[in-house]
Amino acid sequence: MKEFNDLTEKQLASREVFAGKIMNVLVDDIELPDGHTATREYISHCGAVCVVPVTEDGKVVMERQYRYPIRRVVREIPAGKLDGRNEDHLEAAKRELKEETGITADNWHSLGRYVPAPAYSEEDIDMYLATGLHYGEQKLDDEEFLCVYEEPIESLVEDILAGRISDGKTQIAILKAYKILKGTL
């Protein structure tokens, strides 16, 4: 078995191989822990946020959204990218919740951080629980189509544990929110 105390891979060079509208792809030359060189391909990403908005009667405000890469409609919690690397995560969560659902919330609670694909993406997602909800008007981007609806948190937890919800951030954020609200799962 190979044993190295320091697993760090050192950047030697970096080049952008694709610059798109929602993603840029980088290929870096790196030095491995054993001194050999290799390349690493990955997506640069400014970070994202997601929110579990819970109503007073224990329902989660959810979205149905078509996710083109996996070619199906996904049940997921409100989420979105930061406006830039310097946007405050909590402010971004408030902005995304308002844009996608029209909702503002009195109480915000951190659910920790979630790294979706550390093998090939810089992205991290800060997760929040929002309660004390006030309803307002949705303001979607032109190319954004989604249906907002509500679902009891108990049935969502049941669906997550039974494997009926696939989206990663939705699984983990709802399980953590439920554990905080109810004390057990």
Place this chain on the structure above:
Amino acid sequence: MKEFNDLTEKQLASREVFAGKIMNVLVDDIELPDGHTATREYISHCGAVCVVPVTEDGKVVMERQYRYPIRRVVREIPAGKLDGRNEDHLEAAKRELKEETGITADNWHSLGRYVPAPAYSEEDIDMYLATGLHYGEQKLDDEEFLCVYEEPIESLVEDILAGRISDGKTQIAILKAYKILKGTL
């Protein structure tokens, strides 16, 4: 609020804009639900698997691995890509567990599917719980450096709920495994 019964986005054209060693990037022209056109950028991916290997005394076989895109060492469960789109997921899980840790297991239990980044990646990850472990020899790829170690599942669940484990698949798969093994969280 925009309301559409059918949220499907239809593929009009597809082109590969980057072909790398671990990822290919596609840009598709699509038709939106309202008939307008747009583009979708995403990573093509053949799929992946991850495993929560639990010892008889309730420890999880874990890995510490440097994840270059996020520039830090990550605590995570054994995982890897399918060898191709046709590889059986369970067989891939057995292969990856053996390659990365040297372990084979008597009992395999599905923990469902996990989609890490449906906004920009095709990837899905099938999750498994493995028990009845037998130790053998690790067989890592040349460019793969990781430390295998064991940690009690209770302290991992505590760390996940406290936000001290960031990797998405590790968070959800361990919470689900614990719920199955102990009946509660």
